[in-house]
Amino acid sequence: METKIFNKDQIPEAVELLKKGELVAFPTETVYGLGALATNEKAVKGVYQAKGRPSDNPLIVTVSDEEMMSRFVSEVPERAKKLIKHFWPGPLTIILNVKKGTLPDAVTGGLPTAAFRCPKDDLTHELIAKLDNPIVGPSANTSTKPSPTTAEHVYHDLKGKIAGIIDNGPTAIGLESTIVDLSVDKPIVLRPGEVTPQEISQVLGQEVLMNKGTTQTKGVPKAPGMKYRHYAPSAPVYIVDKEEDFQSIPHDDASAVAALDEVLAGVENKNKFSLGKTIDEAAHNLFGALRYFDNEPNIKEIYVQGFSKGNISAAYMNRLNKSAAGHHFVKK
Template sequence: MISELGKPIVGPSANTSTKPSPTTAGHVYHDLKGKIAGIIDNGPTEIGLESTIVDLSVETPTVLRPGEITPEEISKVLGEEVLMNKGTTQTKGVPKAPGMKYRHYAPSAPVFIVDKEEDFSKIKWDKETGVAALDEVLDKINSSNKYSLGTTIDKAAHNLFGALRYFDSENNIKRIYVQGFDHGTISPAYMNRLNKAAAGHHFH
């Protein structure tokens, strides 16, 4: 579309505030049906998570929202240190970047982060409980409400919002347990979105 027009195009995000971000044209249609003229479908998003946002208005460049591009990669380009924001940076009470609200990317049912694989065995599985995890974890869980995040953390990042949206469409789901990660270059971005969706709630 941009190449055909030959000019830059500026438009609002297809994300609706506080809810899981769309990663397919179907998600956009569900959220914005009747509010937009049309959708250009170029297939599912390649990464699944939103972009890295960097604040360059401060003395030391600071990542406000982590994404696939890491602080280390940005540092190499800028030739200086890049910090990772640890809290909610606000200007006059307004978050500096999208997704910095305490509860964001959240489905209707409460979300709980499961940090250790062995903790999944402690959960009582019933028809009102959903679970999203890697295939090797799901294989050990006796539940009819399972959503595969794939086989790697990169796949999990790609599928996270799809999982949250899937359980949002299942009206009988009252709680959702999602696998957490502490390794891999994409894990800070993945955990950032998951922590927002879960409002910081972890299963212990």
């Protein structure tokens, strides 16, 4: 299969491919997503096949607005309306109860709930609006690999497996959206992102919990990214929690370092990737760093700076811990 790159003038062509059940990757402000018509079970199953993703992992339903979402949910509760008004379009995904029979099990994992998101990207908004139906939107990468933040990343992973990629340049945020579950009595953030639990709590005027484990129903996770290995390059990743510990990591040709500029300035390794000057820039560049070193066959170990402060640190560390399988560098 030839994988075509679409620009902003070719959205109608991408729409027609989706209508036919083909797969098209699309840009968002977080990461690139892999789109298929959400109501077409065969097309949705093709997403799992293209990514090599386990089929018991639910998919996010990407909509153009609240009205489109309302066709598929049993109710849009008042607290959901508050969050939608404040954060949509944007990097917040909301889990709600769905109307029975409106979405295939391949989307919901057989659960009575689904996760909905309205991304902040003009091309994707136009795509879904013209399609007049939602699309699923998992990250457009090979399963377990770092999520894609450019069209080039998508092409690298999925060339020949999908019909097209809509290119709108690098993503603005670089980490996937926050997922909040509103299908339960007390809202709970199942996946951290740029929108923090504190911000959600402030809008809702009530306490918002933060999930510490894996929320599952009959063995099926309620949200993407909660059950399987994610974001991992081929070489093992180690989290370096203290800046001074970078002096103790291996400095051979097979070791690589991703950290803030001020840390890299004092590191002897020749294999370096700048995460930027701030934690926000680091969050934006994390997946790019992991992908960069994944394409270097001589790299056998990757050491990445960890953070404990800043609004985005929880989201950053969530992704980094999964990439590293929880392995932290321990100074000997």
